[in-house]
Amino acid sequence: MIQTAVMGYGVVGSGVVEILTEHMESIAKRTGEEIGIKYILDIRDFPGSPFTEKFTKDFEQILNDDEVKVVAEVMGGVNPAYDFTKRCLLKGKSVVTSNKELVATKGAELLEIAKNNNVNYLFEASVGGGIPIIRPMSQCLAANDVIEIAGILNGTTNFILTKMIHDHMSFEDALKLAQDNGYAERNPAADVEGLDAGRKIAILASLAYGKHIYPDYVHTQGITNITLKDVAYANLWDGVIKLIGRVKRLDDGKLDISVEPMLIKNSSQLANIDDVFNGILVIGDSTGDVVFYGKGAGKLPTASAVVADMIDCVKHIETRRYIYWEDGSKDCVKPYEETEFAVYVRAETDDKDNALGIATELFRYVQEMSVSENDNEIAFTTGIMTVAEQEKAVKALNDKGITVKSKIRIADF
């Protein structure tokens, strides 16, 4: 039997314990080893839990027990998870985690420590919950150059947008419904402002391109400004608005990486991914488009990904997995102002015909969109322009009294 410890007995941690306990027999059969849980670390008390004798509040107990070979860090947050993870790796214990914040901010350092100590640091559960994505990306697509990754990476915002698109709920009402249903995380800002998706695309980009892309390199924009009017124009354009994390290597070798709302055509494989589901499109030079779809969060899906990593560590207790990236710098990333794409623009005006004429002059290309009931408003799509050019044109429109209310990127997939 190989002994493990679970650090953190919250939603994911209790799911890990549940799966390891209930699937013990089948896991042992598949692994060739029984997996025991020797400790569960949590500062809280859980009176009446069937695992009473496993609980500890003392991290040092886990650290100094040489019998413990694999540790699941499912505490979340950077501190103290960072310190605990580092010390476990240095002690020769493999660590698996669902902690996207820690992987996104300290991944390169922790992977280096794992490598030097001949142990594993695995994080399948950090992106896409129960959807296998980290391992397929690192193994199955190993023979590909990854051209582009685009994903719906946050279930909460996808639920909100789905309610706006299909039920015509306002952003506020949809957010409230998400909170009532328990889909919003502790701090809804991390979801609706795009930070959560930003960490996830940073992890996927680091894995695909081999250099650590820190979340603060990623232009991140949430969905708080999306209105039902924008949703209606997108529908008119035969598409939907989704919060997309996306990265693509440009011809100059730099990465165009962002999290932002995008208009995507209904024919896109990501357009029909609704509610709390996640979907990730990976375009490889050999495979072409590959899409992974499933529940991106939730107790058991996420916990099952953590347990799969634990099983992998146990099976390869003497072997290092080759999930690795080097440290990176902001030079890897194209400044957002210099990135190029088409946009949808909506603006308020008293004189539509005149305003459209002005917009046609200021923007590279204009395709008018119209919703009959909005008489004091214009909406149009542009051709490909740099963000700097877009901003200049927006400013010029505003200066002429044509007030830009929305500018949303148009996806290229």
Add this chain to the structure above:
Amino acid sequence: MIQTAVMGYGVVGSGVVEILTEHMESIAKRTGEEIGIKYILDIRDFPGSPFTEKFTKDFEQILNDDEVKVVAEVMGGVNPAYDFTKRCLLKGKSVVTSNKELVATKGAELLEIAKNNNVNYLFEASVGGGIPIIRPMSQCLAANDVIEIAGILNGTTNFILTKMIHDHMSFEDALKLAQDNGYAERNPAADVEGLDAGRKIAILASLAYGKHIYPDYVHTQGITNITLKDVAYANLWDGVIKLIGRVKRLDDGKLDISVEPMLIKNSSQLANIDDVFNGILVIGDSTGDVVFYGKGAGKLPTASAVVADMIDCVKHIETRRYIYWEDGSKDCVKPYEETEFAVYVRAETDDKDNALGIATELFRYVQEMSVSENDNEIAFTTGIMTVAEQEKAVKALNDKGITVKSKIRIADF
């Protein structure tokens, strides 16, 4: 440098050589080892090929060269691939393959030989071409009990059905178009009769349930009898007809496994998988629904999966991967006649009202479907019945002069 051999220089084999050559540097970086191609085995001559000095017609040369550690078998067919694979494994060489026929018919035996010789037998490319599915199933879903697998596993038939559904082409015209476009394999029967999909679902079932399910255990039915009338009724029912390979473990522990055309609702995640694309739905008890989507065939997608397996062997040259199943027997599988599901039935009659009354009596439940222009025809859906019950009711209808033209399974996903 680790030396390899490629056996078979057809579509996939030439793709493997192309990817290994063109991506040599990035693969070496990711793997920590250069991968060399020492031999290419083919009975044909390839004058002018840049790989002239690597070609050999003598398998023994590869077998007896201890420098060759990994062999890609991309010849297809059972003979001589079976003999060659067995002898390579016995000699301590890992073998990777895209040969679904060989894996489906000899997998358990070859996996056993690989295990006993401490080498790997990997076959990611055998199902879903460039879509990662074998490895995610065996690793990422390791913490799950797989409840059900349902997939569009054959691109040729999916292309034909897509043309029938969206362009109202007849089966014959769509097949011809598929052949003209090079989508049909050497023998179109293997595709349109469902044999290819049958091998693939047999492999997935073996992997998920740990026992070898041989293709002849799988009830296999192709799409040659699907008509545009059936496609129209499916559309009326708000669905489409797809060729689905499906396996589910029943309460009695037996597997309900088949390849057959099914009516699936448009809201299903598999309904919008069109053209030559494949999609595989895996339902795990912890993850819920996970879908993998991409190009299921083609030179580079399939070759990239073969190369990914070669990389995996090279990285873990001393380690066995735990992809394994035991031999199985027909007892694992529920006889098709005893399996239960709802069906759509179409029948010709001179007296529609009377015929519907009779159908209502004979079948467990009837929901009428109607297309106005078909006056001498009834169509309806039933409730869940065993296949034996369905057949009995069909025979009784026929006996009363109501000639059943189509009976198609209704999917439960």
